[in-house]
Amino acid sequence: MKTLLIVDDEPRTRLGIQKTLVAWAAGKYRIECAASGVEALEWLKTNPVQILITDVRMPEVDGLQMLEALAKRGPLPVVIVISGYAEFEYAKKSLQLGAFDYILKPLDKAALIDTVQRAFERDSGKDRLDAMEKLVDPKLLEVGRDEARYGTAIKDAIAFIYGHLHEAITMKQVAEQLHLNASYFSVLFKEQTGVTFSDYLTRIRLQKAKELLVATRLPVWEIAEKVGYQTVKYFIKVFKDNEGMSPRQYRQQAADENPSIQ
Structure with a gap:
């Protein structure tokens, strides 16, 4: 089963995203949460994910620092960044680091689901490319x-x-x-x-x-x-x-x- 990880230090936002996506996924995907960039980095050492949703502003390790750390470990999952209007420069930098897309706060449920659907489609495309690459001598x-x-x-x-x-x-x-x-x-x-x-x-x-x-x-x-x-x-x-x-x-x-x- 493919896994999506939500990383946000605000409990209300984190649990709201999880509730929305669990209802949408209807058991098709595993939806997990982490309360900080530090917690996420530790969890990701032993748990592969296909989709990562992260806030940019978090204490200790923010979303961009987390992406930079993950990139050093290997290929990034498909990343969706959450940011406020005042943090738009962060969102732009996240795209430079390889993020798939960003969503502005306050979060719109329909926009969230649409972005996640496209992210899973992107991941499936990566799977097909990886499979075809395995064929090459x-x-x-x-x-x-x-x-x-x-x-x-x-x-x-x-x-x-x-x-x-x-x-x-x-x-x-x-x-x-x-x-x-x-x-x-x-x-x-x-x-x-x-x-x-x-x-x-x-x-x-x-x-x-x-x-x-x-x-x-x-x-x-x-x-x-x-x-x-x-x-x-x-x-x-x-x-x-x-x-x-x-x-x-x-x-x-x-x-x-x-x-x-x-």
Whole structure:
């Protein structure tokens, strides 16, 4: 269950927000409270939250100081800041620190609920992005970061691979396309990308396969064809060797972890 934490030193405001959001959430979300920035920072050491609502003006540790401290620990949750008109400069600074939005006092229930709904939508979007990022092969990310420094031949080779991924591509075929000797092309590719041609091709095929397994309901045999494998049996073998599980198991695991992607 996703958690929202309300941080405010004024009991009436804090409990009023909690009462409003508990009624709105109807058990869908966990709504917690902290009476100060100090209490919140301590509570957050052992309790992850998706949404954080905080007042800016509090004794000891104010809302901005709390956000700065949290940012040092890692990525911030989706933050909503409460401020009065006289504290508008605080609200602006909170946005610079990464806050999602702010609400002015006196609080309007409809505006509060609307902002919280949008905050949970933002959090769901972050979940989907995080899930998709897990699909990406770290080695491919590394290769991609250096692509601007590649020579024309290697850039053209990579473009050819992407454009013909559904075909049975060979290194000799790509070298001929570029009018290069296959042995020379092999050395050049490894030299510039840091991986062999066959390793790169396999990684690209499996990357595309993982995306299709998670984002579509296509049968495994059809995905195998779309990423250039002549037989589904060989595709499954290569997938297992690299991912430690079958394509079906991978799809199921992704669905269990992030059903919203389906």
